[in-house]
Amino acid sequence: MGDTSTEMMTGPRGPKKRRVMSSNNIIIYGTLALVCLYYLLPLYVMIVTSLKGMPEIRLGNIFSPPVEVTFEPWVKAWSEACTGINCEGLSRGFSNSVKILIPSVFVSIAVASVSGYALVNWRFKGSETFFTILIFGAFIPYQVMIYPIVIILRETGGFIGDVTGTDFRLMGSIWGLVIVHTIFGMPILTLLFRNYFTSVPDELFKAARVDGAGFWGIYFKIMLPMSLPIFVVAMILQVTGIWNDFLFGVIYTKPETYPMTVQLNNIVNSVQGVKEYNVNMAATLLTGLVPLTIYFVSGRLFVRGIAAGAVKG
Amino acid sequence: MSSTDAGQLDTAMKRPPRLLKNLAAKFAAVPMVLIALVIFVGCTIWTIYHSFTRSRLLPAPEKWVGLENYERLWSESRWLISIENLAIYGFFSLILSLSIGFILAALLDRKIRFENTIRTIILYPFALSFVVTGLAWQWILNPQLGLQNVVRNWGWETFTFDPLNNAEIVIYGILIAGIWQGSGFVMVLLLAGMRGIDEDIWKASRVEGIPAWKTYIFIVMPMMRPVFVTAIVIIASGIIKVYDLVVAQTSGGPGIASEVPAKYVIEKMFFSQNLGLGFAASTMMLLSVLIVLIPWAYLEFGGKKNG
């Protein structure tokens, strides 16, 4: 009896003490620190290298910070590096990339979201089959489709041109490129939107129908405002994908509308004597700036959007 | 005539044919149907057909040669090496992406500090193109300039780490970069899935005294099946298509040690100007995808049709 009462007096009382340096925490934060190192290393190397001069690169250690910081490589990558006979650097392609990016992102997301919505809420015979085919399409290497798509674009563009009596062509115009980005964005985006719309309660859709809203009414007034998180996810994925695209940008456009990645490829792949690693790294970072900024700024939304939508099979 | 009759007649006349019902919905699905049928099915058939022809620089549907391209394909050591590399890369990429992604997600799920920062750090490589990834890692793994050189300068003279220049392990060098780029997205997917799991599961496992790692592996993981499916689709589609990364890092070298099927296809089509052979190789790739995908698609979507 005496023991018990002593224990009652001296035993644990009040809030449990938390040890900041518990072995568990050391393991968790230790692991995460190592992981972060692995993920940051290449970025660090790229940044450090892009700020060094060539002699320093040749002698030095790639991990050491620059002894003499120079922004020359950045200037060169942006406005001086040559592609063939044009020596305007990446700047030449930047506005083209933006011009390609905006309609492509917009159209591809619009088509995929409407398709996902139709797949979930307006099923028709065989709709799941079409969806399965789309998913299958995610596995086809893009390059295999280049020629057939060229032919399809040529014929469709020509047909539209004939019908409308104009010079309209899809090949070599930005619209051909928009279509191509829409096609190749379809599988993953439709999967995302379909999964997201599945998680929207069916009753909401029914209520809207009773309220007299039709296909587009429900899409624009009910679904769209509810789906911001998943639109953010889709937007991030598409901005990244389309901005980084080289192949389609170069095949389905013309030199005057070549995106930035074409210049990047030219800078990185054409060696003027010695590989100018610093310029390459600066060019790479400059090209990656847009998607990187988007990730750093809206990364939180991205994760929230995925949590909201992509988790259901 | 009673109003009921009128009503009946009214609707009877308006009876919408099945095909015209929900016209807007059908109209909206046209792009999807077109893309699925014309592009993915149509182009696949086009590709398969041309794999039986002697198409060189241009598609030549009239030059039928039967299985010739396939015989040639399977006799080429480069194709066999490509397949082997894809199998190694695919296996490890899938396993490592999923397990690294899962472990990182579990660590971040432990309500740690700086979660946002760490998550951003792990995710940012996904924003970069493969060309960039390949280039950065090519450089870090370059024996004269990169890691090996640095470690040797520290005094460990015999340290050797040159995966990109050693034909035996070059594919693992590519794997390092591939994982670096892709595991962040997997981590985010899985983290999202983890957060979607009922908190009560955690309460239950705490009450029962199950260690956290066991809860993750035996309880949480099976509950996340749909997320894993999504993640696997995304990883696997990336694996099949791996091309840019190899080109940027090694161009298939040393020798032909790091060749992959997508690269084989592209180079046969555009370098060797042998479209037929390239199409045969891509048909083989499609076939292997189908073999994996069809049973899965059937299980995943086939059963839910009535839902």
Place this chain on the structure above:
Amino acid sequence: MTDQKFSVSVKNLDLRFGSLRVLKDLNLDIHEGEFLVLLGSSGCGKSTLLNCIAGLLDITDGQIFIKGKNVTWAEPSERGIGMVFQSYALYPQMTVEGNMSFGLKNARLPKAEIKERVDRAAEVLQIEPLMKRKPAALSGGQRQRVAIGRALVRDVDVFLFDEPLSNLDAKLRADLRVELKQLHQRIKNTMIYVTHDQVEAMTLADRIAIMKDGLIQQLATPEEIYNRPSNLYVADFIGSPAMNLFKGEIANNTFSLDGLSLSLDGYDFAAPFTGTAWLGIRPEHVAIGENAAAADVQMDVTAEVVDPLGSDTLVLAHVAGERFWLRISGQADTKQGDQIRIGFSARDVSLFDAATEARL
């Protein structure tokens, strides 16, 4: 045509999902201003039927009339219905006002009229202070009021309720139930109400349709259903605790089971019957103590479990080897192990053919 006097008529309705037949040749006529409850356990097809009436599901065969008009192929919004859902189904990004006026805007009503109707509904439901809020800022009860308001403003003849109170806690559910009843008494529209809760069904309904396996088992007033269940399923389904049932033989107008023998003189047979049958007696129809003296059969049972509910107390005992629930006054001081004198009469029991399970 006889359809006209009915507010809603369902004729020979069939619904199949693939090979699965969910609704089977179903017929249902609902009177003007009637409050009809579709009651059944989950999976019986009650919500499905409601969705068919609403036009949210395409039917396989049959016809649906609303106000005498054939609406079988009409869009949901063209049918003159309002609908309230279990999960409220409020549009999350719209304010309460926006939610309530959405349907009217789709119908392109003049602004003034929309405002007038919304205000009126808000007044009726006492949600005026909430009009500018978003659904996320509302409690469950408030949300459901808004959902009802959204149906009200449509100014339609028929309201459809799909388990509207199931997501609410017990107290709110009881409150809102009363409000719904008052609402119906005030506006006198036809209401079709789906629920699995028999208390809701009994208290709200003018008539109840009990469904099972896509068929209506019985369509009658709550009293009728309670007192004269048309078959064994209904008898067992309605009442809590359920009716006590015994399987025995009927011969010479007497039901007998080992040790138990009841003369059926007071029972209102549809037709004379001899053979195996179920006898059912509700716990609350069992006479206790002194009252038992007047009953047709009497016996003593031992209280095995005593469940005091406050207002009354449930006692579990065994009769003829079967579990037997009886309801006694909450004031009675009965303990486990006590002997209780019970009795019941033929006029209080229900009898069902053991083969067809239909009421005798």
Place this chain on the structure above:
Amino acid sequence: MKKFGLLTATTAICAAGAVSAADLEVTHWWTSGGEAAAVSEFAKAFNEQTDHNWVDGAIAGSGGTARPIIISRILGGDPMHATQLNHGRQAEELVEAGLMLDLTDIAEAEGWADVVNPVRLLDACTLDGRVYCVPVNIHSPQWLWLSHDAFEKAGLDVPSDWFEFVDAAPALKDAGVVPLAMGQQSWQTNLAFGAIMVAVGGTELYVDVLTNKNADAAASDEMTKVFEAFAAARLLSEGSNVQDWNQATNLVITGKAGGQIHGDWAQGEFQVANQVAGEDYTCLPGLGVNEIIATGGDAFYFPKTDDPEITAAQKELASLMISKEVQVAFNLKKGSLPIRGDVDLSAANDCMKKGLAILAAGNVLPDGVNAFSADTDGQINDLMVEFWNDTSISVEDAQARYVGIIASAD
């Protein structure tokens, strides 16, 4: 698009022959230092001497990146107006499909057949008697480039042929110099193989195997010697971890490598680095063993358009490219030989003059590229790069596979 339509209409009204400016889009993959300098000579001449405009469509990354783009654009009915392609069999199909502009009229008017030397280059542009491309330069792959610095470091004289080079290799290694620089791209290994074949196997064998596709010759003992020499050479390149040819060249320029087997276009890189032939580096055609060179080269094709304005401009560009001044300016920068024998190349350096002398003497080989399809070339490339990098493959195996490819070559 609309602009072009309007232009056409205007032209039609203003009567034929009226000159108006057109933008000509020219695709090529000449993006390295010397190459870019050379191609800008074309652009400069075109912009200055005509009213038209050169729109540069450079795509780095050699033919593999550029070719799908070129073909897609042509197939898609939206072609560029001129494009680089290696002449010979690569473009055959495009010509056969009627997608390329027929240049026969200007070729005849300007007498290309008389000025192009060797005339075989024009033959490669000719199909069924019609001319479809403009050869712009002569490239010969069989050169050995040697760094004076490297041999100085090892205390050796600069070798005068391949065999001396092989003998000097151990000393170079001891001096910390990689004897032989070799880029990883497969065509570079194949090029080296061809060069060794000329040096070790001799002209006859080269022609027999590569031009006549004689599988027996490919299986002969002489060929085994070639393979053995090649197998020995692969040991000399250990430690040259570079991808691109000009990175390899750069190793020679900086004295980090003793030599490189590469085509005469390497010359452009030495020039950009301000190196002087004979002082800083030495070039040995035919690896110094067999002073003979193969004559391949680049050519420009002009995809057909239905716009007469463009067609006229295309022909102007074609005749400009083959004109004397432009040939000189271009080839001096490119480090290649001009395709006409009637130009003054006094400005040429040591190496170029060596090449010109061989050319004038008629010591030329047909180039393998002209005889094989790109497909066969690709197969040989694959074999060579695999053999070069995997020392576990024996000479016998490699030769057997080589014979198989030659036997089924097309």
